[in-house]
Amino acid sequence: MNTEENPQPTLYELIGGEEKLRGLVDRFYDLMDLEHGYAGIRALHPTTLEGSRDKLFWFLSGWTGGPNLFIERFGHPRLRARHLPYAIGTSERDQWLHCMNQAMQEVEIDPALQAHLQKAFAETADWMxxxxG
Structure with a gap:
């Protein structure tokens, strides 16, 4: 039985919930589409990014402690296995991280939370x- 009166908020709650997380994901993909510096990772995606936007939002929702939308639809994320068909090297990792960092800044995620997320994203991106190259 949980007797804590003030449980720690989830990352999902700290980010700002569904609306703010969706805004972050949308800005991430907008930047990927607009900025030449992200052309390498943009080329790994389909012509339309709508499906990618939804999948990343669904994944991040559960990953940050919100609703497990991705798992409800697809089961375990199996991130590395799902990305194996795509050549992901240091350049793609770095582009993804820079794009996400820029998106976090532009949607004004709290700087301390950004630092925490950057570390977690970097570990995952490196593992991918x-x-x-």
């Missing part, structure tokens, strides 16, 4: 690498 499956090729050199």
């Amino acid at each position: 690498r499956n090729t050199h």
